[in-house]
Amino acid sequence: MWNPFAIIGRVVLATLEEIGQLSLFTWNGVSHVVRPPYFFRLLGQQMMRIGYFSLPVVAMTAFFTGGVLALQIYYGGSQYNSESIVATIVALGITRELGPVLAGLMVAGRVGASIAAELGTMRVTEQIDALTTLSTNPYKYLVAPRLVAAVITVPILVLIADIIGVMGGYMVATKNLDFNGGVYLANTIDFLKTDDVTSGLIKSAVFGFIIALMGCFHGFNSKGGAQGVGRATTNAVVTASILILAADYVMTSLIFKS
Amino acid sequence: MTKLKIDLKNVSKRFGSKTVLNGLSLSIPSGESTVVIGGSGTGKSVMLKCILGIITPDAGEILVDGVDVVKLRGGDRDAYLAKFGMLFQGGALFDSLPVWENVAFGLIQGRNMARGKARDIAIEKLAKVGLGADVAKLYPAELSGGMQKRVGLARAIAADPEIIFFDEPTTGLDPIMADVINDLIIATVKDLGATALSITHDMASARKIADHIAMIYKGRIIWNGPVGRIDDSGNDYVDQFIHGRAEGPITMDLLKP
Numbered sequence: 001m002w003n004p005f006a007i008i009g010r011v012v013l014a015t016l017e018e019i020g021q022l023s024l025f026t027w028n029g030v031s032h033v034v035r036p037p038y039f040f041r042l043l044g045q046q047m048m049r050i051g052y053f054s055l056p057v058v059a060m061t062a063f064f065t066g067g068v069l070a071l072q073i074y075y076g077g078s079q080y081n082s083e084s085i086v087a088t089i090v091a092l093g094i095t096r097e098l099g100p101v102l103a104g105l106m107v108a109g110r111v112g113a114s115i116a117a118e119l120g121t122m123r124v125t126e127q128i129d130a131l132t133t134l135s136t137n138p139y140k141y142l143v144a145p146r147l148v149a150a151v152i153t154v155p156i157l158v159l160i161a162d163i164i165g166v167m168g169g170y171m172v173a174t175k176n177l178d179f180n181g182g183v184y185l186a187n188t189i190d191f192l193k194t195d196d197v198t199s200g201l202i203k204s205a206v207f208g209f210i211i212a213l214m215g216c217f218h219g220f221n222s223k224g225g226a227q228g229v230g231r232a233t234t235n236a237v238v239t240a241s242i243l244i245l246a247a248d249y250v251m252t253s254l255i256f257k258s
Numbered sequence: 259m260t261k262l263k264i265d266l267k268n269v270s271k272r273f274g275s276k277t278v279l280n281g282l283s284l285s286i287p288s289g290e291s292t293v294v295i296g297g298s299g300t301g302k303s304v305m306l307k308c309i310l311g312i313i314t315p316d317a318g319e320i321l322v323d324g325v326d327v328v329k330l331r332g333g334d335r336d337a338y339l340a341k342f343g344m345l346f347q348g349g350a351l352f353d354s355l356p357v358w359e360n361v362a363f364g365l366i367q368g369r370n371m372a373r374g375k376a377r378d379i380a381i382e383k384l385a386k387v388g389l390g391a392d393v394a395k396l397y398p399a400e401l402s403g404g405m406q407k408r409v410g411l412a413r414a415i416a417a418d419p420e421i422i423f424f425d426e427p428t429t430g431l432d433p434i435m436a437d438v439i440n441d442l443i444i445a446t447v448k449d450l451g452a453t454a455l456s457i458t459h460d461m462a463s464a465r466k467i468a469d470h471i472a473m474i475y476k477g478r479i480i481w482n483g484p485v486g487r488i489d490d491s492g493n494d495y496v497d498q499f500i501h502g503r504a505e506g507p508i509t510m511d512l513l514k515p
Binding site for chain 2: 037122125126127129130132133134135136137141
């Protein structure tokens with residue numbers, strides 16, 4: 001039982017099993033995204049739930065992040081030519097990194113948890129088995145619409161977050177730090193390139209996929225009643241958050257190397 | 259000799275180190291009602307899920323209408339599943355949908371029927387299980403346990419299946435409602451001319467709805483016969499089970515106080 005080799009073996013086997021299950025699950029989910037029939041009604045519903053209802057959370061996060069970024073750069077950086085530095089760094093920081101990552105983490109907490117809890121409850125009350133007996137593939141009916149909805153809506157959320165984040169920086173800079181608003185905006189627009197925004201949006205599409213996939217995967221495989229659903233929810237949020245940060249690192253190193 | 263609808267041959271399934279089905283064989287005649295009795299954890303639910311393809315058995319054959327169904331995939335599997343209706347133990351109603359959409363689900367999603375037409379059929383099926391059209395608009399959470407069971411039954415028969423599975427149809431109901439459900443099961447099965455397979459540990463229900471009874475123990479069928487022979491089965495396990503005795507060949511894995 002406590003033989004170190006046995007422990008290592010068990011851990012390796014469990015990890016491999018989990019990776020195998022996840023790969024199979026991803027394949028099943030994605031293959032049903034591309035194969036007809038398509039459930040547009042469900043897709044619309046999920047886009048509302050994942051995208052529209054996440055707007056307030058994402059907007060508030062972006063606003064305060066932009067504001068605090070402006071303050072920190074002003075206090076920490078050189079205060080002599082801060083007027084150009086604050087605007088540029090806020091814009092770059094928000095569009096390249098903080099917008100996508102913070103919006104991704106907030107959506108993972110809000111949406112990933114709710115997907116896992118919903119599908120987990122459907123699993124333990126046999127509703128997912130019931131779908132099968134009613135000639136409806138649960139991957140097609142439950143997983144595919146959530147994957148597509150997240151991949152479409154998270155980038156839109158991040159685009160809105162980018163704008164609100166920059167506005168947060170602008171508000172703090174003009175109200176608290178007595179910057180000139182026109183100069184601030186001119187600096188933002190001059191230094192910001194299209195690539196800064198698009199790289200963030202590409203990242204956020206990947207984050208959306210990760211969030212929906214983790215929510216669905218852990219929900220689908222939950223077992224053992226209320227406690228199992230709770231565990232699935234926690235796992236969905238934790239794994240999605242870690243994968244978002246890891247994927248962010250990998251994508252940043254790929255995108256900005258070229 | 260009646261025609262066989264479902265024929266399970268030496269079906270085995272293990273989960274990790276735990277053997278759940280251990281070479282189970284069972285023949286289910288067409289158009290009749292077979293009830294499988296057995297204690298908790300003897301493999302009853304796993305057997306149903308193997309037939310439906312929700313769980314893939316490790317070994318053995320499952321013939322339905324003479325076709326081995328274990329390896330069916332894609333469109334063949336969808337066509338195969340369209341033969342079935344199932345009443346789940348907890349109802350397994352979709353709580354995000356109103357009652358009529360639950361009943362009509364297989365027609366709308368599975369068979370692409372227009373919603374208006376499916377709704378009419380749903381209301382007709384609800385009437386068959388004694389529920390009025392006013393219930394159709396309610397959500398499952400607003401119904402009592404007995405009503406949920408009846409909605410589940412209406413959903414199971416909505417697409418006029420050839421085979422209906424009943425998973426513990428009377429568990430958790432009061433004795434009177436249990437008997438109402440039993441009567442509904444008999445009436446709907448006869449009405450459709452369907453083959454019924456039920457699993458239960460409620461002997462009153464089993465005696466009432468069964469043409470044949472089979473007993474499952476440790477993943478195998480240990481006795482199988484017409485319902486009239488259940489009291490003189492000559493099998494000690496069956497005797498112990500139907501009389502509900504703690505003493506006998508079946509031992510529960512309990513620590514004695």
